[in-house]
Amino acid sequence: MPIPSLTVYNTLTRSKEEFQPITPPHVGMYVCGPTVYGEAHLGHARGAITFDIVFRLLQHLGYKVRYVRNITDVGHLEQDADEGEDKIAKKAKLERLEPMEVVQRYTEYYRRCMRQLNVLPPSIEPTASGHIPEQIQLIKNIVKAGYAYENKGSVYFDIEKFLADKHAYGHLSGRIVEDLMSGSRALDGQETKKNSADFALWKQAAPEHIMQWQSPWGNGFPGWHLECTAMSTKYLGDTFDIHGGGMDLLFPHHECEIAQSKAATSKEPAKYWLHNNMITINGQKMGKSLGNYITLEELFSGKHNLLDQGYSPMTIRFFMLQAHYRSTLDFSNDALKAASKAYKKVMNGLKMLRSLQYEPSEIDTALDDEISKAVDDLYKGLLDDFNTAITLASFFQLQKKINLFFLKQKSTGAIREETFHKLVKQTTTIIQEVLGLIEEEDVNAEGLILALLDLYKEAKEAKEYAKVDQIRLYFKQQGLAIKDMKHGIDWAYEE
Ligand SMILES: [Zn+2]
Structure with missing residues (x-):
């Protein structure tokens, strides 16, 4: 079967384009990962979930994807600038830890949260500190090409030279080069670069600096932008298919990544640039200084003064998927509570779908067509620049049809057997495998639930109403309801 056409929004061209990988069926994707100096927060979840959907959909469509997402464990300085302390070294001092203890702690935290959010691990998760020789080699190549200069043990990218050779800089972000060159921040004489727009490829380390390596320019450490160019080209080649990250990058x-690649190889690093939008909290930008910074564990547990309650990882995932990744998404307790309900509705719909049996009867051609089309519609949103919001809306439309069968208002035999299997299989696959929405462990304890249902039946027959009420209450607390159905007693997610 040919791979259906997928449209992606390319930040580089500011337009939607048909996705055509360089060497199909292979796809190389690089996404900027976290700087591991603190607990992962909502913003991290949005980026990871966005590219998890890209990864899952491409694989589902039949592509062989190599997904590289790095861990920044050195070189990322405060305010993303060329000056100031290394974020990890600063945290290490504060917590009286080795920098690599900080890295280990927050990398593990990040991975644990991602597992909970059902975000698949990337194919390769390289670290900046594990690729120092590659970064040094890359600097040598840039210096050799004439686009970098050394000064007092640091090496800087030479923007003026790069522009003089008619290379575009500022194209991706739409910045005007003249503004960058004049610089809002005048050089204060302390700095060792020629122009304020130049950026560090290598920084000389003071003797007391804890993370430093030997290089042809003396002891130091790599600039933050360099690691992504070194690691993406190492694992995906000079030009690869997709480069992703948050809009803040x-x-x-x-x-800078584009400039480094062009300087070293004369090639564009990526064909498609994808950027996810940011999360606001009650309409405000999220930030440590604003006191509205919520870590993922706080979100799960509810232990934060902005939270009314804890929200499960699947609720958070569902909340993110309800918006298109390029739209801003505003966090609020109300929005999360609505997402929790809607997520349970989807799980309920899948449970109903799985319970259906095919019983041949007279075929209703109009209904058959309608359902077949509704199932195909689940793909529409996803194939249009990964619009998960549209796919979820299509699912809720389809659920009305599922209800018809579940409530026995229509026989499953009213549609062709082939359409019935398509309905069950394709819908389940899209929700569980492409959107990654799965039942959470606490509600997935079906064995326990069934045992409790047996107890409920016994109590009801014995007219032990106190016990009956108690079991009903327990179900309610879990977001479940006991239903007295025609076929007997069953449970469902509370609507
Ligand atoms: Zn990066």
Whole structure:
């Protein structure tokens, strides 16, 4: 079967384009990962979930995807600038830990949260500190090409030279080069770069600096932008298919990555640039200084003064998927509570779908067509720039049809057997495998639920109403309901 046409929004061209990988069926995707100096928060979840959907959909469509997402464990300085302390070294000092203990702790935290959110691990998760020789080699190549200069043990990218050779800089982010060159921040004489727009490829380390390596320019450490160019080209080649990241990385980070690649190889690093939008909290930007910074564990547990309650990982995932990844998404307790309900509705729909049996009867051609089309519609949103919001809306339309069968208002035999299997299989696959929405462990304890249902039946027959009420209450607390159905007693998610 040919792979259906997929449209992606390319930040580089500011337009939607048909996705055509360089060497199908292979797809190389690089996404900027976390700087592991603190607990992962909502913003991390949005980026990871966005590209998890890209990864899952491409694989579902039949592509062989190599997905590289790095861990920044050195070189990322405060305010994403060329000056200031290394974020990890600063945290290590504060917590009286080795920098690599900080890295280990927050990498594990990040991975644990991602597992809970059902985010698949990437194919390769390289670290900046594990690729120092590759980064040094890349700097040598840039210096050799004439686009970098050394000064007092640091090496800087030479923007003026790069522009003089008619290379575009600022194209991806839409920044005007003249503004960058004049610089909002004048050089204060302390700095060792020629122009304020130049950025560090290698920084000389003071003797007391804890993370430093030997290089041809003396002891130091790599600039933050460099690691992504070194690791993406190492694992995916000079030009690969997709480069992803948050919109906050457009400038300077991604702009610098493009400049580094072009300087070293004369090639564009990526064919498609995809960027996910940011999360606001009650309409405000999220930030440590604003006191509205919520870590993922706080979200799961509800232990934060902005939270009314804890929200399960699948609720968070569902909340993210309800919006298109390029739209801003505003977090609020009300929005999360609505997402929790809607998520349970989807799980309920799948449970109903799985319980259906095919019973041949007279075929209703109009209904058959309608259902077949509704199932195909689940793909529409996803194939249109990964619009999960549209796919979920299509699912809720389809659920009305599932209800018809479940409530026995229509026989499953009213549609062709082939359509019935398509309905069950395709719908389940899209929700569980492509959107990654699965039943959570606490509600997935079906064995326990069934045992409790037996107890409920016994209590009801014995007219032990106190016990009956108690079991009903327990179900309610779990977001479940006991239903007295025609076929007997069963449970469902509370609507
Ligand atoms: Zn990066």
